Amino acid sequence: MELYQQQLTLRAFPRGFHLITDEINRCLSPIQHWNSGICQVFIQHTSASLTINENADPTVRQDFEMYFNKAVPENDPDYRHDDEGPDDMPAHIKASLMGASLIIPIRNGRLALGTWQGIYLCEHRNRGGNRKLLITAWGQ
Amino acid sequence: MELYQQQLTLRAFPRGFHLITDEINRCLSPIQHWNSGICQVFIQHTSASLTINENADPTVRQDFEMYFNKAVPENDPDYRHDDEGPDDMPAHIKASLMGASLIIPIRNGRLALGTWQGIYLCEHRNRGGNRKLLITAWGQ
Amino acid sequence: MELYQQQLTLRAFPRGFHLITDEINRCLSPIQHWNSGICQVFIQHTSASLTINENADPTVRQDFEMYFNKAVPENDPDYRHDDEGPDDMPAHIKASLMGASLIIPIRNGRLALGTWQGIYLCEHRNRGGNRKLLITAWGQ
Numbered sequence: 200m201e202l203y204q205q206q207l208t209l210r211a212f213p214r215g216f217h218l219i220t221d222e223i224n225r226c227l228s229p230i231q232h233w234n235s236g237i238c239q240v241f242i243q244h245t246s247a248s249l250t251i252n253e254n255a256d257p258t259v260r261q262d263f264e265m266y267f268n269k270a271v272p273e274n275d276p277d278y279r280h281d282d283e284g285p286d287d288m289p290a291h292i293k294a295s296l297m298g299a300s301l302i303i304p305i306r307n308g309r310l311a312l313g314t315w316q317g318i319y320l321c322e323h324r325n326r327g328g329n330r331k332l333l334i335t336a337w338g339q
Numbered sequence: 340m341e342l343y344q345q346q347l348t349l350r351a352f353p354r355g356f357h358l359i360t361d362e363i364n365r366c367l368s369p370i371q372h373w374n375s376g377i378c379q380v381f382i383q384h385t386s387a388s389l390t391i392n393e394n395a396d397p398t399v400r401q402d403f404e405m406y407f408n409k410a411v412p413e414n415d416p417d418y419r420h421d422d423e424g425p426d427d428m429p430a431h432i433k434a435s436l437m438g439a440s441l442i443i444p445i446r447n448g449r450l451a452l453g454t455w456q457g458i459y460l461c462e463h464r465n466r467g468g469n470r471k472l473l474i475t476a477w478g479q
Numbered sequence: 480m481e482l483y484q485q486q487l488t489l490r491a492f493p494r495g496f497h498l499i500t501d502e503i504n505r506c507l508s509p510i511q512h513w514n515s516g517i518c519q520v521f522i523q524h525t526s527a528s529l530t531i532n533e534n535a536d537p538t539v540r541q542d543f544e545m546y547f548n549k550a551v552p553e554n555d556p557d558y559r560h561d562d563e564g565p566d567d568m569p570a571h572i573k574a575s576l577m578g579a580s581l582i583i584p585i586r587n588g589r590l591a592l593g594t595w596q597g598i599y600l601c602e603h604r605n606r607g608g609n610r611k612l613l614i615t616a617w618g619q
Contacts, residue, residue: 200340200477200480202619204515204584235344237379237475239517241584243593245533250435253385258419259431265417266432270410270550277545279538291539292546295530299596300582302440304344304381304475311473313383316439333591335517335584337477337480337617339342340480340617375484377519377615390575393525398559399571405557406572410550442580444484444521444615451613453523456579477617479482 200339203230207332212322214286216252216260220317224310226334231308236338238310240301243331246290246324248297254317263321267293290323297321305338340479343370347472352462354426356390356400360457364450366474371448376478378450380441383471386430386464388437394457403461407433430463437461445478480619483510487612492602494566496532496540500597504590506614511588516618518590520581523611526570526604528577534597543601547573570603577601585618 205226209219223240230236242249253259271292273285280288301318304311312318320330345366349359363380370376382389393399411432413425420428441458444451452458460470485506489499503520510516522529533539551572553565560568581598584591592598600610 200342202480202515204586235342235475237477239582239584241582241591243591243596245531245593245595251385251439252431252435253420256420259428262418262420262428263432263435265419266411266415269417271546275546277549278542279545280533280536280542288539288542291532292543295532295543295599296436296576298438298578299531302379302381302442302582304379304473306344306473311381311383313385313471315385316383319435331593333584333586335515337517340482375482375615377617391525391579392571392575393560396560399568402558402560402568403572403575405559406551406555409557436576438578442519442521442582444519444613446484446613451521451523453525453611455525456523459575 203336205334209330211328214322214325216263217320218317219320223318230336233308233338236305238303238305238336241333242299245294247327247330248294248321249301250297250319251316252319253315286325293323343476345474349470351468354462354465356403357460358457359460363458370476373448373478376445378443378445378476381473382439385434387467387470388434388461389441390437390459391456392459393455426465433463483616485614489610491608494602494605496543497600498597499600503598510616513588513618516585518583518585518616521613522579525574527607527610528574528601529581530577530599531596533595566605573603
């Protein structure tokens with residue numbers, strides 16, 4: 200079994216949910232000869248996160264942004280960590296609801312995503328800037 | 340270290356939370372000679388998900404269904420993705436709250452779940468149909 | 480590629496969110512000669528969980544506790560699983576929102592966490608007691 204690891208810096212995305220499946224696939228081209236394996240995508244931040252969801256209709260990603268803004272409201276007077284702006288503490292909470300890590304199986308050298316599955320970057324800050332990912336895959 | 344991968348198609352479950360620990364264990368019988376390792380269970384869908392929770396009292400699963408229906412309501416007029424019925428967009432959101440992937444350590448050839456831990460299929464659609472899982476394990 | 484597995488029993492923490500990065504790092508000292516790899520931290524319970532979030536300001540952890548107590552209220556009369564006290568069923572739900580497992584890449588023998596990332600134990604019970612973790616790492 201081999202191990203492969205590569206860093207990937209994403210350009211700054213606006214606040215919201217964004218498909219990054221193509222960016223991840225490009226990182227995996229050196230291992231497309233693998234028969235089977237696993238890939239982890241890890242985001243090294245606490246106010247952006249990763250999830251897998253519908254890859255076709257852009258309104259799904261808009262509805263994600265709408266929903267999470269309602270579910271994790273800004274300006275709750277009970278927040279104590281509010282020095283970095285009203286979007287900061289909600290961003291931390293959203294990041295933990297989604298998680299910092301995705302694990303995706305590999306089959307025949309490709310991510311074994313379902314037909315409708317895509318990889319989302321979830322940018323929870325108004326100005327999150329570049330985001331650093333670390334991609335680790337193991338397989339044979 | 341060996342790598343093992345197997346597809347598993349679950350029969351159609353009704354909307355709700357369902358214990359599938361036995362179905363997963365059956366897939367792992369070829370690797371029960373492993374001393375230690377890891378197993379990933381991945382669901383190739385965006386409106387059903389997986390989680391680990393209490394394996395004994397069925398009312399826990401009923402309370403999960405009750406809670407998530409309140410937390411992610413149907414028929415929010417702000418949803419834009421509503422062509423596939425009122426249960427569709429909430430199903431996508433619930434799927435991301437839970438996640439598409441479980442990772443469970445293996446010890447002495449068995450999933451090292453705690454005493455009260457079981458694997459749930461979370462079926463978020465009214466008629467989700469069969470669900471495809473991909474199980475990948477690595478160990479020795 | 481090598482596989483490393485170790486059990487870790489955490490002392491009883493009060494209800495809330497607690498940094499345990501140091502405890503996890505101590506378990507990984509036998510593998511600090513690894514160049515690259517992956518580490519899984521798994522909690523064998525259904526009313527406590529794990530997440531990665533901000534490692535510096537304690538008010539972030541206090542805001543997590545405040546937020547999740549609002550988002551998953553106690554004493555909802557619709558709960559059917561209520562024999563073990565008002566904090567029990569909310570604890571199960573919070574545990575699934577966060578998850579039982581963290582996967583963190585390893586680089587140069589250390590967890591490749593971002594600058595601001597720390598590992599949280601999320602104790603959702605009033606008196607959760609000791610919590611058992613199983614740490615599994617693989618790498619080279």
